[in-house]
Amino acid sequence: GVLMACPMNAYLEQELEKRFRLFRFWQFPQRAQFLKEHSASIRAVVGSSVAGADAELIEALPRLEIVSSFSVGLDKVDLGRCREKGIRVTNTPDVLTEDVADLAIGLCLAVLRRICASDKYVRSGKWKKGDFKLTTKFTGKTVGIIGLGRIGTAIAKRAEAFNCPISYYSRTVKTDCKYKYYPSAVELASNCHILIVACPLTPETRHIINREVIDALGPKGVLINIGRGPHVDEPELVSALVEGRLGGAGLDVFEHEPEVPEELFGLENVVLLPHVGSATVETRTAMADLVIGNLEAHFTNKPLLTPVV
Ligand code: 8YV
Incomplete structure (x- = not known):
């Protein structure tokens, strides 16, 4: 399963849904309850500049293998903890x-x-x-x-x-x-x-x-x-x-x-402006393709496209 940390892009959601069992975190107001039920099946988190994977979420997901962020900035991901736990992290540089x-x-x-x-x-x-x-x-x-x-x-x-x-x-x-x-x-x-x-x-x-x-x-x-x-x-x-x-x-x-x-x-x-630096159709599509490409590479044991950790 893949957990999307917050809403980000319709095309990305649609493409993730085609490939993975997709959980939309924001649709579960009872987060503790959701994690209790599903944490064991979540192997990837997709984050953005709004929400990523902080220490608390990382601790709650024992089978987490990769955080693929729909952003170049990774300030919402606890990189130190990911490094410690061997969790891979990717971002979306260059395209934006x-x-x-x-x-x-x-x-x-x-x-x-x-x-x-x-x-x-x-x-x-x-x-x-x-x-x-x-x-x-x-x-x-x-x-x-x-x-x-x-x-x-x-x-x-x-x-x-x-x-x-x-x-x-x-x-x-x-x-x-x-x-x-x-x-x-x-x-x-x-x-x-x-x-x-x-x-x-x-x-x-x-x-x-x-x-x-x-x-x-x-x-x-x-x-x-x-x-x-x-x-x-x-x-x-x-x-x-x-x-x-x-x-x-x-x-x-x-x-x-x-x-x-x-x-x-x-x-x-x-x-x-409402945080729109990367907000063009062309760039957001390229960012979504990178997020998916990184996840697919990870799950098929290929080199990640844009690894950070
Ligand atoms: C956001 C950004 O990811 O790349 C970044 O670091 O801040 C943006 O591209 C985008 O707004 C989605 O939250």
Whole structure:
């Protein structure tokens, strides 16, 4: 049996159902009761950025062999425990890189050029009455990227086409990399106009965007987050935006999704998206195929397509 930890994608559900005995965890409000009855038949968990396999679930599934996540980020999977227990873990890298990087650039343009606020201006009929405030140029602005992995690199490549000088912070300096390295998030923030979070969520990167970093970015700075909500100390971000100590923000992720701080709803320098970085038909289908491909490889004793553990 395969246990889906939360709803994620209709095509994925349909394809899993064709191949395995599929349990939808969310359909069982009495989880303890469900686990009592079925834990012995569950050999795989399919997780996502919303729910994965934490220590508690892993302990409750004695026959678990593999966690195949419908996400590149694995912060909802207890990787240490999986390693200990010999449970394999796979994710969906590469197939979503372009979409997430496209969206990061989309957020830069949307925030600086006030695309969403302008759309609202037209739809509400204000164009006929009012005068429109000028916005801010994106081309040529300095872009700082936290995390220069697959997604960070794809963002950098796109920003280069906009003639943006690129710098980055990551745990280690990337050798033969043409971008400027700063040894901390604060130093990066002090030296860029647009700061983009593109690193995995780990205990070390939780709240990497704190008050100090936000102040370093300053009233002309813009924060873009396409990583994870908990990368940002959200109350600090909200107060900085409300008080005008930060120039703007483009956010695809939040600390307590789907809760979004309502103080942000009235701000025109902020663009709020419902965690849609990878949410295109093409990419979600490719992600689903990878999840299934990894499970099939595992159960037929073939090498996993995208193993992490
Ligand atoms: C989610 C993501 O998996 O890949 C990731 O890490 O955050 C997304 O692709 C997707 O939104 C399903 O929850």
